[in-house]
Amino acid sequence: MIGLRTLSALPNLIGVLIITFLITRALPGDPAAFFAGAAGSQEAVEQIRAKLGLDKSLVEQFAYYVRDLARGDLGTALSTGRPVLDEILGRLPASLELTLSALMLATAIAIPLGVLAATRPGSWIDHMCRALTTAGVSLPTFFTGLLLAYIFYYRLGWAPAPIGRLDPYATPPATVTGFYLIDAALAGDLDVFIASARQLILPALTMALFVLAPLARMTRAAMLGVLSADFVRTARAYGLSRFTVLYRYAFRNALLPVVTTLGMVFSFLLGSNVLVEKVFAWPGIGSFAIESLMASDYAPIQGFVLTMGALYVLLNLAIDILYRIVDPRVEVSG
Amino acid sequence: MKSRLMSRFTFRLFAAMCFGSLVPTAVPAASPKDVLIVANETGPNSLDIHGVGANRPSYGVAWLVYDRLITHGRKKLPDGTLSYDYSKIEPELAESWVVAKDGLSVTFKLRKNATFHDGTPVTAKDVKWSYDRALAMGGFPQFQMKAGSLEKPEQFEVVDEHTFRVSFPRRDKMSLPDMAVPVASIYNSTLAMKNATPDDPWAANWLKNNAAGGGAYKVESWKPGQEIVYARFDNWKSGPMPKVRRVIQREVPSAGNRRALLERGDIDMTYEMPPKDFQELSKAGGKLHVASVPVENAVWYVGMNVTKPPFDNVKVRQAVAYAIPYEQLMAGAFYGRAVKLWGGSGLRPGQPVWPTPHSYKTDLAQAKKLMQQAGHADGFETTLSYDLGQGTISEPVAILLQESLAKIGIKLVINKVPGANWRAAMLKKDMPLIVNRFGGWLNYPEYFFYWTYHGQNAVFNTMAYQNPELDRLVDAARFEADRKKYENQVRDFIEVAHKDVPRVPIAQPVMDVAMQKNVSGYTYWFHLQPDYRQIVKQ
Numbered sequence: 001m002i003g004l005r006t007l008s009a010l011p012n013l014i015g016v017l018i019i020t021f022l023i024t025r026a027l028p029g030d031p032a033a034f035f036a037g038a039a040g041s042q043e044a045v046e047q048i049r050a051k052l053g054l055d056k057s058l059v060e061q062f063a064y065y066v067r068d069l070a071r072g073d074l075g076t077a078l079s080t081g082r083p084v085l086d087e088i089l090g091r092l093p094a095s096l097e098l099t100l101s102a103l104m105l106a107t108a109i110a111i112p113l114g115v116l117a118a119t120r121p122g123s124w125i126d127h128m129c130r131a132l133t134t135a136g137v138s139l140p141t142f143f144t145g146l147l148l149a150y151i152f153y154y155r156l157g158w159a160p161a162p163i164g165r166l167d168p169y170a171t172p173p174a175t176v177t178g179f180y181l182i183d184a185a186l187a188g189d190l191d192v193f194i195a196s197a198r199q200l201i202l203p204a205l206t207m208a209l210f211v212l213a214p215l216a217r218m219t220r221a222a223m224l225g226v227l228s229a230d231f232v233r234t235a236r237a238y239g240l241s242r243f244t245v246l247y248r249y250a251f252r253n254a255l256l257p258v259v260t261t262l263g264m265v266f267s268f269l270l271g272s273n274v275l276v277e278k279v280f281a282w283p284g285i286g287s288f289a290i291e292s293l294m295a296s297d298y299a300p301i302q303g304f305v306l307t308m309g310a311l312y313v314l315l316n317l318a319i320d321i322l323y324r325i326v327d328p329r330v331e332v333s334g
Numbered sequence: 335m336k337s338r339l340m341s342r343f344t345f346r347l348f349a350a351m352c353f354g355s356l357v358p359t360a361v362p363a364a365s366p367k368d369v370l371i372v373a374n375e376t377g378p379n380s381l382d383i384h385g386v387g388a389n390r391p392s393y394g395v396a397w398l399v400y401d402r403l404i405t406h407g408r409k410k411l412p413d414g415t416l417s418y419d420y421s422k423i424e425p426e427l428a429e430s431w432v433v434a435k436d437g438l439s440v441t442f443k444l445r446k447n448a449t450f451h452d453g454t455p456v457t458a459k460d461v462k463w464s465y466d467r468a469l470a471m472g473g474f475p476q477f478q479m480k481a482g483s484l485e486k487p488e489q490f491e492v493v494d495e496h497t498f499r500v501s502f503p504r505r506d507k508m509s510l511p512d513m514a515v516p517v518a519s520i521y522n523s524t525l526a527m528k529n530a531t532p533d534d535p536w537a538a539n540w541l542k543n544n545a546a547g548g549g550a551y552k553v554e555s556w557k558p559g560q561e562i563v564y565a566r567f568d569n570w571k572s573g574p575m576p577k578v579r580r581v582i583q584r585e586v587p588s589a590g591n592r593r594a595l596l597e598r599g600d601i602d603m604t605y606e607m608p609p610k611d612f613q614e615l616s617k618a619g620g621k622l623h624v625a626s627v628p629v630e631n632a633v634w635y636v637g638m639n640v641t642k643p644p645f646d647n648v649k650v651r652q653a654v655a656y657a658i659p660y661e662q663l664m665a666g667a668f669y670g671r672a673v674k675l676w677g678g679s680g681l682r683p684g685q686p687v688w689p690t691p692h693s694y695k696t697d698l699a700q701a702k703k704l705m706q707q708a709g710h711a712d713g714f715e716t717t718l719s720y721d722l723g724q725g726t727i728s729e730p731v732a733i734l735l736q737e738s739l740a741k742i743g744i745k746l747v748i749n750k751v752p753g754a755n756w757r758a759a760m761l762k763k764d765m766p767l768i769v770n771r772f773g774g775w776l777n778y779p780e781y782f783f784y785w786t787y788h789g790q791n792a793v794f795n796t797m798a799y800q801n802p803e804l805d806r807l808v809d810a811a812r813f814e815a816d817r818k819k820y821e822n823q824v825r826d827f828i829e830v831a832h833k834d835v836p837r838v839p840i841a842q843p844v845m846d847v848a849m850q851k852n853v854s855g856y857t858y859w860f861h862l863q864p865d866y867r868q869i870v871k872q
Contacts, residue, residue, distance in 0.1 A: 030758035080558035281586040
């Protein structure tokens with residue numbers, strides 16, 4: 001069933017493939033002119049165009065691209081000079097580590113906040129929830145990031161320097177998963193674990209603040225809806241404890257829209273990564289994609305969009321499976 | 335074993351959380367004296383300066399990891415900052431050299447004890463291979479070699495193991511300096527050839543990611559887009575042993591954060607910040623030191639496309655030159671971190687130097703008069719373009735220009751061109767009016783003019799300017815042996831350029847580098863990349 005579901009995502013990916021190929025070609029920039037460098041005479045530009053294979057027809061270029069892709073070759077990033085696949089595999093864990101930490105942080109804050117706000121509508125906690133989420137969603141992430149860095153690093157000195165995943169003196173743990181926290185734990189290296197956890201705090205908080213709003217608001221709304229439902233009234237009438245009513249009956253039933261929001265939020269986060277990574281010098285795929293876009297470097301842009309496409313497909317699959325766990329009545333099928 | 339390790343880890347983590355060591359502390363680690371931490375906007379994208387698309391920071395890699403045959407001496411500027419000395423050529427890999435009497439060849443004697451990082455001795459064969467490679471790779475390295483009349487592999491000759499001769503097709507004063515630019519780096523040909531393939535005879539793919547040099551620093555690790563770490567090569571023979579043993583160069587894209595890192599003492603050095611930051615950091619009594627040196631042979635300018643009306647009319651161009659709000663630009667866009675190039679004594683320079691001030695100044699009455707004479711009393715509308723990649727300075731310049739030119743009836747629509755498109759746009763030469771910056775590596779006026787004003791119409795002649803008289807003067811100055819004649823030719827072509835004014839020079843940019851007070855020895859080099867070999871950290 002899951003296999004079938006995955007197969008059905010293939011046309012999507014093929015669509016993504018064709019569209020990104022066409023869009024990158026339609027961008028107004030000229031990579032040959034860009035990479036001809038300081039001494040870019042017209043001949044030099046043509047020479048480089050031929051070297052990059054950009055003098056061939058679009059159809060030919062696409063055929064080569066698909067052929068290479070079938071071999072697992074995503075091409076070479078001109079801006080860093082390395083294979084795109086290596087770049088993406090090397091940087092994806094950094095982005096995912098950040099995004100997942102942010103998501104966990106956001107969930108850990110937003111869901112209790114939403115539940116509390118729903119059980120006490122109109123109270124101070126409800127107002128605080130509203131204020132916090134409005135602020136979080138209305139400030140652009142790069143601004144929140146700069147603000148947090150200014151306050152907690154520059155002014156107070158509590159947070160470590162916004163200089164990437166580890167401070168310059170520390171040595172990264174041996175790569176197993178590429179997630180520094182997990183790799184450090186596997187290596188039993190507590191110092192690196194703490195060092196990388198500290199580096200994560202500010203960027204993860206920045207991103208978490210941005211998605212608090214949809215999560216907390218959705219939890220609150222769903223909980224309010226469920227709490228006024230008949231079965232909750234019945235449960236209360238039976239004299240079940242407040243905790244049981246709230247968590248076993250109400251929360252579980254409110255979870256479905258929350259999980260949907262979680263999926264949406266995760267994709268937001270992947271997108272907003274780009275700016276947060278820039279601010280915190282985080283070596284993830286977002287900042288890589290931006291740099292490639294600046295240079296009209298086709299191969300990494302295509303690789304990036306394709307990776308994102310694949311991630312979204314996986315994400316949707318995961319959400320569907322979660323639905324089934326939350327609510328067994330939901331059928332997962334192609 | 336693994337599980338015991340894990341449980342110990344969990345225990346210590348738990349303990350750490352209990353005792354609050356996860357809560358960050360304010361004490362920055364004291365940085366060792368022989369380790370330098372630098373943060374910059376972008377890092378190298380290649381370890382091979384000859385490769386396609388190697389960016390500016392990769393010139394810095396070539397400079398540190400590879401040696402040249404010769405280099406330049408250093409001099410102290412009036413404010414105490416150190417700069418390379420263009421007029422002084424000093425030994426690097428070559429311990430001595432002799433220029434032939436007719437000036438048509440030079441013979442280098444290489445250091446006998448010099449080795450590459452892997453221990454292979456450096457021989458004349460490596461030098462020839464490297465020069466041949468610079469020509470064979472095409473594009474920028476070939477171009478740069480040709481700028482010094484280094485045009486054909488036959489010019490490079492291995493005399494014996496430690497003797498290397500270069501012959502020149504003509505006497506060219508740029509030949510020797512051209513062998514001291516990063517492109518003329520000496521590669522370990524034995525190591526490179528081991529990694530060459532029939533498809534890739536010059537090992538371009540391998541050298542992109544691996545260094546094969548013998549310079550003062552080795553690449554300890556390189557993560558493109560993140561950081562490059564250099565370690566000193568302790569067997570370096572081509573100069574005094576550097577004091578800094580290890581250099582960590584991180585990429586921190588946000589200029590604001592780089593400033594914060596520097597102010598809090600987490601990094602030792604940074605550059606590429608907006609001029610406003612440097613202005614604030616350099617204020618007297620600050621905790622930091624800012625070294626500023628005017629960038630040689632570089633100019634911020636307003637360029638006008640002379641092939642199309644209305645800028646085909648010299649009166650209109652002069653009107654623009656009189657309507658530019660120079661003082662405002664210096665204060666509001668450059669924050670004083672530049673050298674003024676207006677308000678000089680005349681259009682003909684006293685000294686044969688470039689950049690040199692012209693005598694235009696903000697004079698709206700004069701500008702209006704010229705517009706009237708040109709038949710544009712009612713003004714016109716046009717587009718002003720600039721490179722978004724240089725937006726920190728170009729954007730305020732564009733806005734101030736828009737405001738000022740409106741006063742003489744020229745209505746400007748501002749067109750921001752993204753960095754990737756800028757070069758293509760320059761190549762097309764169809765932008766009527768631009769704000770831009772250009773700098774030439776070799777510090778000769780005629781070199782600058784050859785690229786920017788000469789009728790050969792290089793990409794940097796953004797105005798598509800053609801003037802046979804100026805071309806003749808620039809060509810003559812290039813190979814003029816007589817000092818006096820040369821100086822007059824330079825004065826002549828600068829005068830022509832200022833009278834015809836296809837581009838209006840505004841200011842000469844300044845290279846600012848901010849560092850901790852305990853860092854000294856920073857030296858300005860024409861390639862603008864940091865040279866850690868001379869840095870000392872107290």
